Structure formats: structure tokens, C-alpha cells
Amino acid sequence: MKKINQNNTIFKILIVLTTIITSQAFSQEMTEVEKIPLEQMEKLTSILGEWETVHYEYTEEGNWNKTATSTTVFTKKLKGKLIEEEIRNLTPATGFIVETSITYDQYRSLYRLAAIDDTYGLMDIYEGNLEGKKFVVTNLRAGTHFPSGDGGNIHFRLTFEEINNDNREFLVERSSDEGETWIPMVKNILKRISS
Numbered sequence: 001m002k003k004i005n006q007n008n009t010i011f012k013i014l015i016v017l018t019t020i021i022t023s024q025a026f027s028q029e030m031t032e033v034e035k036i037p038l039e040q041m042e043k044l045t046s047i048l049g050e051w052e053t054v055h056y057e058y059t060e061e062g063n064w065n066k067t068a069t070s071t072t073v074f075t076k077k078l079k080g081k082l083i084e085e086e087i088r089n090l091t092p093a094t095g096f097i098v099e100t101s102i103t104y105d106q107y108r109s110l111y112r113l114a115a116i117d118d119t120y121g122l123m124d125i126y127e128g129n130l131e132g133k134k135f136v137v138t139n140l141r142a143g144t145h146f147p148s149g150d151g152g153n154i155h156f157r158l159t160f161e162e163i164n165n166d167n168r169e170f171l172v173e174r175s176s177d178e179g180e181t182w183i184p185m186v187k188n189i190l191k192r193i194s195s
Helices: 002-042
Strands: 049-058 064-077 082-091 098-105 110-117 123-131 134-138 153-164 167-175 183-194
Touching: 002 098, 064 183, 110 134, 123 153
Parallel strands: none
Antiparallel strands: 049 064, 049 183, 064 082, 082 098, 098 110, 110 123, 123 134, 134 153, 153 167, 167 183
């Protein structure tokens, strides 16, 4: 009986030691795994905060028509690996709301953005990168495009442009020819309220 108790004690000690060694190795590995996405997400943190937003729609005549106003809030989550957008105080309240979540894929060296709207409820997936002061993503590769009325596909390109620390422009363009040409569709002008 003593031998069985000794074996159980030794077994328990081995489990504790294995757990400690494994958790330390995992902790060190997580630090390396986190490094690249954290560095890349840091490049987007100037968007964080609360913004006064004016929404515009592109007309067939080639003009921008004001359609709504809102407050847009960008927050950092998941230890800095996610930036989430929330639309508040949309006026008129009947407007079309789209909110986004942004992360970085260190295995494919690109940003990924999920856009979800309150009308269709679809999650549209975009991929792309920073191009100077512009953050540009498309849904060309993801296969989450929308069907058009004539049996074709509509793809979108989203461009977030930093004008200066307190001003941003967000442009949505559409394409019915797999991204060969892009047509303006929606534009939001953002003015910082707070960081």
C-alpha cells in the first residue's frame, strides 16, 4: 500500500512539473506569437476614439449627397489585437448601419476586416494593407461578395484615409467587373471628438 501511495505521489509531482514547464514554454511562445499582430495593429491606433461622422451617398450625377450623421467609436480589444467600430446616434435612425472589426493575420501578412450590417445581417470579409496614410481592403478574394440584380457579382473596396490626427475619410467603392474598375458609392467624413 505504501508503494502505491509513493507511486501516486511521484505521478502527481510529475504532472505538476510538466504543467509548470509547459505553461512557461507556452507563455514564452505566446509572447512571440503576439509580437507581429501587436506591432501591425499599433499602426492603426490613431483611429481609436470617438468621431463625429457625416455620411454621404454618391449620386448618378456625380455629386455627394448628405444622408445621415452619427457618432462613430473605435475601441481596442483583445489585448490590442482587435479594433472594433460602433455606430451611435444615427440620424435619421432609419439609416443603414455597418460596423467593422479589424485584425492582423501574421501568417498571410495582411489585415482582415469583418463588416456586418443591420439590414442583411451578413458578415462581409475584407483583406488588404496600409498604403501610406490609407488603409485599403477589398472583398475580392474572400468570396463574400453580393449578387447583383443581373446575375453578376458586386465587390467592394473600403479605404480609410488619415487626413490628419483629427480628420479621417472613409470611402466605399463598388465593382461589378472583379475589381477592374471601381465606382464611388458611400463616403463618411470623420472629425475627432475625443481620443
